[in-house]
Amino acid sequence: xxxxxxxxxxxxxxxxxxxxxxxxxxxxxxxxxxxxxxxxxxxxxxxxxxxxxxxxxxxxxxxxxxxxxxxxxxxxxxxxxxx
Amino acid sequence: xxxxxxxxxxxxxxxxxxxxxxxxxxxxxxxxxxxxxxxxxxxxxxxxxxxxxxxxxxxxxxxxxxxxxxxxxxxxxxxxxxxxxxxxxxxxxxxxxxxxxxxxxxxxxxxxxxxxxxxxxxxxxxxxxxxxxxxxxxxxxxxxxxxxxxxxxxxxxxxxxxxxxxxxxxxxxxxxxxxxxxxxxxxxxxxxxxxxxxxxxxxxxxxxxxxxxxxxxxxxxxxxxxxxxxxxxxxxxxxxxxxxxxxxxxxxxxxxxxxxxxxxxxxxxxxxxxxxxxxxxxxxxxxxx
Numbered sequence: 001x002x003x004x005x006x007x008x009x010x011x012x013x014x015x016x017x018x019x020x021x022x023x024x025x026x027x028x029x030x031x032x033x034x035x036x037x038x039x040x041x042x043x044x045x046x047x048x049x050x051x052x053x054x055x056x057x058x059x060x061x062x063x064x065x066x067x068x069x070x071x072x073x074x075x076x077x078x079x080x081x082x083x
Numbered sequence: 084x085x086x087x088x089x090x091x092x093x094x095x096x097x098x099x100x101x102x103x104x105x106x107x108x109x110x111x112x113x114x115x116x117x118x119x120x121x122x123x124x125x126x127x128x129x130x131x132x133x134x135x136x137x138x139x140x141x142x143x144x145x146x147x148x149x150x151x152x153x154x155x156x157x158x159x160x161x162x163x164x165x166x167x168x169x170x171x172x173x174x175x176x177x178x179x180x181x182x183x184x185x186x187x188x189x190x191x192x193x194x195x196x197x198x199x200x201x202x203x204x205x206x207x208x209x210x211x212x213x214x215x216x217x218x219x220x221x222x223x224x225x226x227x228x229x230x231x232x233x234x235x236x237x238x239x240x241x242x243x244x245x246x247x248x249x250x251x252x253x254x255x256x257x258x259x260x261x262x263x264x265x266x267x268x269x270x271x272x273x274x275x276x277x278x279x280x281x282x283x284x285x286x287x288x289x290x291x292x293x294x295x296x297x298x299x300x301x302x303x304x305x306x307x308x309x310x311x312x313x314x315x316x317x318x319x320x321x322x323x324x325x326x327x328x329x330x331x332x333x334x335x336x337x338x339x340x341x342x343x344x345x346x347x348x349x350x351x352x353x354x355x356x357x358x359x360x361x362x363x364x365x366x367x368x369x370x371x372x
Contacts, residue, residue, distance in 0.1 A: 039090060039094065041094050041264075041300045044260075044261050044264055044265075045264070045268075045300075045304060048264065048265050048268050048269075051265075052269070060259075060261060063261075
């Protein structure tokens with residue numbers, strides 16, 4: 001089974017759809033969400049959508065790694081495929 | 084607690100949280116709620132044939148059942164059947180279904196569904212995950228064979244593998260907020276769609292969707308996912324998440340005069356959910372005209 005890894009644009013689309021009053025045009029790949037003004041609840045929501053969309057499990061101890069666009073992409077690349 | 088005020092207001096949603104006094108018991112809150120109902124509708128007291136109390140924070144150690152203590156405090160008839168229901172945030176909807184089935188099977192015409200679950204008994208005031216969310220409250224709902232609201236289609240469920248996302252250990256409540264959010268975002272839209280499908284209704288056929296106010300963020304997330312914009316009132320800002328009392332408190336605070344059909348969805352402890360349609364009786368629709 002081939003793994004579906006999101007692009008930077010894919011993740012920006014998720015953020016755009018989940019956070020109404022946030023502009024992703026200036027969000028760099030390695031920019032930490034918290035530094036960019038994304039709070040912990042919106043971060044949780046983004047990770048929920050990513051998990052559903054890419055059939056991947058992001059446990060609590062991986063939240064720190066998944067705190068930027070680059071971090072999420074890297075995590076999904078390395079994560080095992082969920083059945 | 085080091086949390087910005089605008090975050091608390093905008094995302095958590097509560098500016099005030101109600102707290103019982105340390106000397107008050109669970110049944111004291113429940114008693115006050117029932118007495119308020121009796122004062123408003125004189126003559127009900129002698130007719131109560133059964134009473135269910137939804138709580139997971141009973142008086143003392145839970146023996147005797149708190150509904151027995153409440154029965155005594157209210158001076159209800161000896162022939163009145165009373166029992167506790169141990170459920171959390173899904174307790175009101177499940178309580179309605181349980182009480183209605185009990186009444187129908189026994190041929191009872193009248194009953195009371197009471198909710199009283201003061202979480203201040205188990206909250207660590209220094210725990211930022213729980214101390215800013217839960218409020219104390221109690222409600223009393225009159226159940227009758229000639230109801231104002233008819234219980235319609237329902238949907239119940241539980242993801243019991245996640246029961247430790249909200250539990251009490253050494254007398255203190257522990258909550259894993261992310262697990263509860265993921266649970267709600269994954270299962271509640273499906274439950275609401277299931278009820279609508281069972282009832283052969285669309286979102287447009289339902290006037291209001293009363294969702295358990297776990298937080299403003301959860302309610303807004305569900306509202307967005309289901310496309311319910313403007314149909315999910317969040318009115319608990321000044322008392323907090325009162326667990327099984329949340330939904331009946333919303334019903335009391337929202338003007339339902341022009342609503343003929345509403346949906347209630349409670350979810351949380353378990354992690355469980357309970358969703359139902361309430362339909363205003365034709366008699367009361369006419370009275371509202």
